[in-house]
Amino acid sequence: MQHHLNHIKLLESESVYVIREAAAQFINAVVLFSGGKDSVVLLHLARKAFWPEKIPFTLLHIDTGHNFPETNAFRDAMMKKLELKLMVAYVQESIDSGRALEESGYCASRNVLQSVTLMDAITKNSIDAAIGGARRDEDKSRAKERFFSFRDKAGRWDPRNQRPELWRIYNGRKKPGEHFRVFPLNNWTEMDIWHYILLENLEISPLYFSHNRDCFIRNGMIYTYSDFIKLKTGEKVQNLRVRFRTFGDMTCSGAMLSTAGTVKEIIDEMAVSQKAERSSRLDDRRSDTSMEERKTTGYF
Amino acid sequence: MAAKTTDNYLGRELLRFAAVGSVDDGKSTLIGRLLYDSGSVYEEQLEAISSPGETPGDDQINLSLLTDSLRAEREQGITIDVAYRYFLTAKRKFIIADTPGHIQYTRNMITGASNADFVLILIDARKGVVEQTHRHTYISSLLGIKHLVVCVNKMDLVDYREDIFELIKSNFNNFLFKLDYTDVLFIPVCALYGDNVVRRSGKMPWYKGLTLLNLLETIPLSGDENLNDQRFPVQHVVQDTETGHTSNMGCAGTVAGGIFKPGDHVVILPAQLHTTIMSIDSFDGPVEQAFPPMSVRIIFTDDVEICRGDMIAGEDNLPFISRDFDVMLCWLNSKKLLPDNKYIIKHTTCETQCYVKEIRYKVDVNTLSPIAGITEAGQNDIARVALSATQPLVFDKFQNNRITGSIILIDELTNETVGAGMII
Numbered sequence: 254m255q256h257h258l259n260h261i262k263l264l265e266s267e268s269v270y271v272i273r274e275a276a277a278q279f280i281n282a283v284v285l286f287s288g289g290k291d292s293v294v295l296l297h298l299a300r301k302a303f304w305p306e307k308i309p310f311t312l313l314h315i316d317t318g319h320n321f322p323e324t325n326a327f328r329d330a331m332m333k334k335l336e337l338k339l340m341v342a343y344v345q346e347s348i349d350s351g352r353a354l355e356e357s358g359y360c361a362s363r364n365v366l367q368s369v370t371l372m373d374a375i376t377k378n379s380i381d382a383a384i385g386g387a388r389r390d391e392d393k394s395r396a397k398e399r400f401f402s403f404r405d406k407a408g409r410w411d412p413r414n415q416r417p418e419l420w421r422i423y424n425g426r427k428k429p430g431e432h433f434r435v436f437p438l439n440n441w442t443e444m445d446i447w448h449y450i451l452l453e454n455l456e457i458s459p460l461y462f463s464h465n466r467d468c469f470i471r472n473g474m475i476y477t478y479s480d481f482i483k484l485k486t487g488e489k490v491q492n493l494r495v496r497f498r499t500f501g502d503m504t505c506s507g508a509m510l511s512t513a514g515t516v517k518e519i520i521d522e523m524a525v526s527q528k529a530e531r532s533s534r535l536d537d538r539r540s541d542t543s544m545e546e547r548k549t550t551g552y553f
Numbered sequence: 554m555a556a557k558t559t560d561n562y563l564g565r566e567l568l569r570f571a572a573v574g575s576v577d578d579g580k581s582t583l584i585g586r587l588l589y590d591s592g593s594v595y596e597e598q599l600e601a602i603s604s605p606g607e608t609p610g611d612d613q614i615n616l617s618l619l620t621d622s623l624r625a626e627r628e629q630g631i632t633i634d635v636a637y638r639y640f641l642t643a644k645r646k647f648i649i650a651d652t653p654g655h656i657q658y659t660r661n662m663i664t665g666a667s668n669a670d671f672v673l674i675l676i677d678a679r680k681g682v683v684e685q686t687h688r689h690t691y692i693s694s695l696l697g698i699k700h701l702v703v704c705v706n707k708m709d710l711v712d713y714r715e716d717i718f719e720l721i722k723s724n725f726n727n728f729l730f731k732l733d734y735t736d737v738l739f740i741p742v743c744a745l746y747g748d749n750v751v752r753r754s755g756k757m758p759w760y761k762g763l764t765l766l767n768l769l770e771t772i773p774l775s776g777d778e779n780l781n782d783q784r785f786p787v788q789h790v791v792q793d794t795e796t797g798h799t800s801n802m803g804c805a806g807t808v809a810g811g812i813f814k815p816g817d818h819v820v821i822l823p824a825q826l827h828t829t830i831m832s833i834d835s836f837d838g839p840v841e842q843a844f845p846p847m848s849v850r851i852i853f854t855d856d857v858e859i860c861r862g863d864m865i866a867g868e869d870n871l872p873f874i875s876r877d878f879d880v881m882l883c884w885l886n887s888k889k890l891l892p893d894n895k896y897i898i899k900h901t902t903c904e905t906q907c908y909v910k911e912i913r914y915k916v917d918v919n920t921l922s923p924i925a926g927i928t929e930a931g932q933n934d935i936a937r938v939a940l941s942a943t944q945p946l947v948f949d950k951f952q953n954n955r956i957t958g959s960i961i962l963i964d965e966l967t968n969e970t971v972g973a974g975m976i977i
Contacts, residue, residue, distance in 0.1 A: 256780055256812065257817040260567035269848040270807045273788045275914045277861060277902070302805075304836040306794050389637045394623060396636040399664075400762070412623050413633055416662040417885050419667045419973045421807075422899050422961050426968040440648055442639045448562055545623055 257399075261449060265298065268437040270371040270421060271400050274304040275384055275435045278401075280423035282435070283313040288324035288329075288537065289500065290457050291438060296335065297455055298437060299384075300517035310384065315370050317363040318345045319481050319502040322427030325460045342374035342411075362505045367428075368552045373410040375432055382425070384435040384520055388398050390442045393543035398436055406430040410548050447523065451516045461519065463496045463511045474507040565641070566774060570702075571650040571654045571666040573693065575685035576631060579706045581745035583675060583765075584651055590751035591766065616744070624645075629942030631655050633871040636748030642770050649818045654685060659692070659933045660885035663973055666693050669960075671772060677958050678711045678741075681721050687728060688933075694732040694870075695881055695935070697955050697974055700772060701729075701737045704765065708745045708757065710778035716761040725937030738965035740765055744953035778845045779954045783811030783819065783867030786901035786957070790859055791850060803832075803852035804859050809901065810949075811867055813843040814849065818868040821859055822947045825908060826870065828853040862903035864947040865958070872957060879913070879918075880960060882930070882938045888964065890930040890938070890972065897917075897963040898945050901956065910939040937977070951975035 254276045258266065275282050280428045284299065299308045314328060319407055327490065344366050347353035353366040389396045394412070401423040403416055425433055429444060438446075450457060466479040469488045476482070478490045481504050495508035496519075513519045544552075587596050626633050632653040640647050650665030666672060672693040676686055690701065703725065711717045718741045729737055732784045740749055742903050748754030751766045763771070789808035790801050790958050813819075817830045831854045833840040836849075843849045851865065866872055884890050890909065898907040914923035923937070930936040940960075951958030962972035 256565075256778075256842070259563060260565050261563055263567045263846065265926055266807060266846050266848045270788070270846075273805065274850075276903075277789065300958065301836040303789070304850075305802075306792055308703065318705070345621070347583075349641065390639050393636070396638065397634045400895065415620070415634055415661075417664045417961075417970045417973065419664060419961050420959050421668070422901075424899065424970045425965055426959065428968065439637075440637070442640075444562065452563065475764070 261445060261452065263440055264303070266447075267440060268295075268298045269302040271423070271435065271437040272384070272426055274401075274425070274435075275382055275433075276303070278423070279382040279433070281378070281380050282310055282384055283307075283378075283380050284310045285329060285383050285385040286312040286314045286339075287386070287501070288314075288320070288328050288458055289386070289463065290446055290450060291388065293331070293443070293455055293457050295386040295438060296331070296337075297382070298451060300335070308335065308337060308499075310414050311340050313371075313374060314341045315338065315367045315374070315381070315382065315500050316341050316343050316345075318343065319479075319504050321460060321477075321500065321503050321506075323458055323460050324500075331456075340374070342370045344370045346370070362502060364502055364505055365489060365547060365552070368408070368547065371552075373409065376430075380432060381437050382433040383426070384437065386438050387436050388441050388443070388446075389439050392544040394548055398439060399426050400436055400439055402434040402436065403427065404432050404434060408432070410434075411430050412545070412548075414501075415521065440521045444520075446522065447516065447520050450548055451520065460497045460499075460500055463494055465494055465536060466508070468493045468495060468508060469490070473501050475509065476507060477503050477505045500543060564599075565646045567646050567648070568671075568769070568822060569648045569650065569669050570642070570671045570673055570769075570773070571635075571652055571662075571669040571693070572673045572675070573652050573662055573666065573689040573879070574641070574654050575677070575680075575683055576654040578654065578675040578680075579675040580654065580743045581632070582652065583704060583742070584707060584748065586744045586747055586750045587649075587766065588638060588640055589616055590747055591640050591642060593873065597676075609622060611788065611797070631658075633658055633661065642766065642905050647697045647769065654932060656685065656688070659688070659883075662689065663692060663696070663883055663885065666696050666698065669693075669696075669698060670774070671702065672698045673702045673704060676703060676705050676721060676725070678705050678717055678721065682725050684919060686725070690729065690732065691916070691918050691921065692883065692935070694734060695883070697951060699733070699735045699809070700893070701734050702765070702768060702772070703737060703739045704742045704744075705739060706742050706744050708741045708748065708754075709746060709813070713748075713754075715754040718760075728921075738768060740760070740768065748926040755916075757888065768934070780812055780844060782870050782872070782949065782954065783813055783865070784809040784812065784872065784949070784954060784957050785851065786903070787859060787861055787863040787865065788902045789790040790976045791793060791862060800856045801852065803850045804865075805848070806852045806864075806902070807848045808843050808845045810845060811870075813849075813865075813866045814841065819853075819865050820868055820871065821857055822864045822866055822872065823874050823945050824858070824863070826857050826859075828855045828857050830854075862901075866947075872947050872949045874945050874947050876942045877910070877930050878946070878976055879937060879939050880976050882936050882962075882975075884930045884932060884934045884936065884971070885973060885975045886964065886969060886971035887932050888967075888971065890934075890936070892928065895965060897965055898940070898942055898946075898960055899963065900948060900960045901947065904942045905942050905946075906938075907940045907942040907962070909939045913939060914936040937976070940974070947977050950977060952977075
């Protein structure tokens, strides 16, 4: 057992290998940064992969305009600390130019619109690989992802015809206009991510920790009250002590009542929870195959 | 659940296994059962698979729905691609590659099995050993898998009879003795009701062995990593961020074999440059011993010229260096493999071209006998093929090292991965 790595170290080494392969095989790879815990872990692993060099990738953030203000503040602090280059693509611009159509109604969300903005950014900047922090345990369509996941010219994922991926030999060959999504964290579970954050003492968004916030309750879920929200009759704003287990836009991220103020407390809380991570995401609850549908059209 | 303290969590071992078998042998149900009985299923997943309107309870839950997933697949009624599932036990973390049973998607079964520590194969007790059982066990053996767990499923449909189980076992053993497995374990199970999966079955008192979960908890860790032959494929040459110089900055990569230590005398191949390791380190500090699959940086005492795709090897234990070699090739594409065809070949961190010198023979997966006089290989064929590469490759035989002994072939026109080869 002397020459044996524990499971977190094995996962770390696997991810580092994949990240270095992405740097070697692509000319213009970017890291997709959402401000969430997975992108923090991804960046930390990229640091390890290239140390003592700097991370060789530009970061791409798709700003929906409905982000939590905490997300953008956290992003900017992180960029400064790691001396990274940042590229921001705005969903608002896609809407203004008529490339994307704003949803209306009570459940309006810009989540789906992100795909248009992301694809436009990929095309405009000749990005040949977008490295993301998605994990296979998040959703059943993500359970089938490769590490190097091919996308055709329209950004589509074809689950019926993925390239075989053998051992740790990754095939990143493509024609002009095609690109790859690279998922170095594929084999990490949510629990692995949290333990790694604890182990490596990583700084994460304050949204993950218990705080007071104006909320409202809809279909049994707690949502953030903001300017983007239209309350239905009977719904009222209340100040609650909550945290987020996962988050995207303010409009679609469900919060949970919690007093967990440290990573250790979050882990303890999760150990007794029986709910799936993305169950609090309204964007995933639209239909049973909603992630699959969005992925085939270019969603991250 | 509350006992999952941080220390326990981090001390776990990681085991990867591939679940393989034929269509409709109950693989999805078995994996669903394993996830369900080990408490790895979330509330809303359970809600989604319980039939509405009926009393909730074990029998109303369709466990196979826990793992069947894509709409594209549901439309076709079969599993197309490998899905990865995760679960924890007290001592271990498991990654299951849940592979498709249909012959058309053998390429995805190979994808799932290529990184596995062991393979779990299902056999339908009513049907016994079928061609897919042969194909999958042969491919797994080619992929270097040493441990096989055979679940004879649907025992309820053969009245839990011991003689049927024993017959399947002896039939299968007649096939397995031709292959290179170090251990094979048989378990009679009924995935639908959970017999011998997580809890011992009262219906099969004649079975004295372990339940599947007990077995997974205790199966020896592969120990299949090669700790003798030092191999380090160079993945990245480190630069000085300020000056862009690479002198004495070392190279980064993942150890593919052996144990590297400062002071070791090594050779950089294929250039045959002899040097000594000055230090090994990573972001986390100096490393005294680097072993597979650690990702580290190695710095040498001399200012040697080195590039991505080179191999660092121990001085007294060198790999092969040649443009010509034979592989056992699994053909993955509907476009046929023909002699003289040219392909892109990828091997560790190296990429070059090659052509097919000769297809020596194909293997009949049922009898494992060679079929000679072959002029082409089609999708799902397994053939011994002689390849000739444009540049010399630095390699080992696959049976000695899975990383330095494996190659893939890529079609130059479509860029698809068309072949998986194990060097012999």
